[in-house]
Amino acid sequence: MAQDITGNWTGHYEQVGARHGITMRVVQKGESFAGAMEDEDTLIVGSIPPEHLGDVELPDGVEPELFTSLPAASTVEGEVQGQLVTFAKSYRGSQSTIVRIGDREFTIEIQGHCVHYRGMLDRDGAGIRGEWAIAPPDPDGEPERGRFELRRD
Numbered sequence: 001m002a003q004d005i006t007g008n009w010t011g012h013y014e015q016v017g018a019r020h021g022i023t024m025r026v027v028q029k030g031e032s033f034a035g036a037m038e039d040e041d042t043l044i045v046g047s048i049p050p051e052h053l054g055d056v057e058l059p060d061g062v063e064p065e066l067f068t069s070l071p072a073a074s075t076v077e078g079e080v081q082g083q084l085v086t087f088a089k090s091y092r093g094s095q096s097t098i099v100r101i102g103d104r105e106f107t108i109e110i111q112g113h114c115v116h117y118r119g120m121l122d123r124d125g126a127g128i129r130g131e132w133a134i135a136p137p138d139p140d141g142e143p144e145r146g147r148f149e150l151r152r153d
Contacts, residue, residue: 016046
């Protein structure tokens with residue numbers, strides 16, 4: 001029997017060198033659960049690996065910058081199998097990313113942005129720790145990954 005994770009959770013995910021607060025509310029039935037997540041930080045500023053830019057040529061010494069605006073609300077759906085908790089977080093609305101390369105800028109709009117979470121529930125059922133991943137734009141590329149942690153309220 002899966003441990004029941006129904007309830008409110010608070011925590012963070014780590015991305016571009018910083019922690020970003022999240023809260024999650026879920027209801028579990030059997031091994032499946034569904035609910036909602038809220039992101040505290042809806043503007044993420046950082047750099048982008050040049051390989052994620054495809055054929056874009058970079059001037060020498062120029063580091064591409066990212067300014068990403070996310071919707072605060074998302075839907076979560078997942079499963080609990082023993083101590084393993086997996087879920088997909090689907091943002092409600094579009095993600096807008098401005099990529100700045102020197103004095104040039106372009107904007108990327110993504111509908112249905114989804115992040116996949118995989119973590120382990122601790123023995124007392126009060127915490128989940130693990131990794132999130134975002135599929136790369138290039139099917140042959142590596143997913144972006146980071147750590148997350150949630151604690152039951």
